[in-house]
Amino acid sequence: MTVATPTRDELPEIVRTVCDTHAALVDDALPGLLDGLYLHGSIGFDGEFHAGSDIDFVATVTRRPTDVDIEALRHVHAELGKRWPSPAYDGFYVLESDLAGRPADVPEGPGVLHEWFDVGHHGDVKEITWRELRDHGVTLRGRPLRDIEIHSDDAALHAATRDNLDTYWRAQLEAMEHHPREASLPQAAEWGALGAPRLHHLLVTGRPTSKSGGGRWVLEAFPHRREIAEEALRVRERPDEPSTYAADPDRRRRDLIALMSEVIADGVTRGSMPSAAASDR
Template identity: 75%
Template sequence: MGVPTRDELPDVVRDVCGSHLALLDERVPGLVDGLYLHGSLGFDGEFHGGSDIDFVAVTSRRPTQVETDALRGIHAEIDKRWPEPHHDGFYVTADDLAGSPDVVPDGPGVLHQWFDVGTHCDVKHITWRELRDHGITLRGKDLRDLTIWSDDAALHASTRENLDTFWRSQLEAMEHHPREASLPQAAEWGALGAPRLVHLLVTGRPTSKSGAGRWAREAYPHHREIVEEGLRVRERPDDPSTYAADPDRRRRDLIAFMTEVIADGVAVPGPAER
């Protein structure tokens, strides 16, 4: 199917985004020129229980304080109507997308029901690339008609840095919080999230969480069981787990797998180095 059209999106995604657009029209008319989705939804419409709806809103100007307060109220209303799935994203201008995400000024955004003005965690190179190649247009210019900045070397460097900093710190945290690291949700998060970045570094192409799991299953056959566990939790949560009798083994396998893939990803040379 490739990148889905709006009509091919899951009902809940259409409902949440439709309400978002209606509230924008009602409370801040003329502010938002375009609304777009990125993330796993852009890869064959992949959406499972626990998935988020990741959006980027393109504004006609920088929001005023009054408009920012209105946006805060809009997202509070969306969160009240739909506690799940999380509707996460940020507001930028078309000029922002035409340049590097490294220089985008602080702006409004929401993450897991927390609305704030600052540097949103998804204002980064992978978001620009996903929008360019796998984004979904809900309103405004088609993404293929927008100028979206992207640079292979910068994308590679930022992805490698993410592995070497954030993901290493999360790995260390798992060592200190064994109960949380033994949960099924940890397997989905780590066994699919870390190889998702490594897949990008190795192939040069972004993929979904499930796509990363299918790739890791072949790339790391000796870790197949923990990868299958991550895919099970994401795609088939009602299926039995091979770790049901020993969740601590799931934690040990997850840490061993993440340790290996993070080290492999950090070692992948960038385009210039190749």
């Protein structure tokens, strides 16, 4: 199935408004600094955006931000958070030339995550972000992403994805096993039954996908886990619909743990990135 990257005009109004406010605040505080503004993540896949979704941005700048610039950006994001406390707006500032190199080589810089503005190595400065920008990034301002040189390393992306499954997601699975009440909640199903399969999809197909795409991948690759995948998609896309687990939340937890265990066990055995990774931009 072909997944389209939306244009700016096809984005939800709230996304355009928050991003336009961000750009205007930066322009007012630091004229000439902001060069480009781009989005990555689920929204790049047919404009997927639901209640509770966040906005993930990458801002390219015309110079390495100075201490004065950084303080101004801190105030920008404080003001943006006051005007738009939701949706969450997470991202970082880099030079356009940084995108041509390895994420690991990007120097520390300003960014915001979960409303916390800081200077350091932002959590989204990583291989999957570069790949999402290359294949499904949304251009809001500046040169179109298709005209920008963006680093691509299938082996590094594959290794990082497999490591993420084996460390972060395995730890999430262990936490669910030790905290049954929290793991029985609908939000846990959405988090685990979409997030871990999303990585598995990349390892198997060589292509990134959205959160909902991760759930639909379960329907294809793990059809015997259909109910928990449908539950996760319901929570994300249709939260007002009734749950098939309403009478027995612990069954939801057991099904979630079973799916995540299977996804992680299979994913960490996957070898090199398949040739599908060389998809057209």
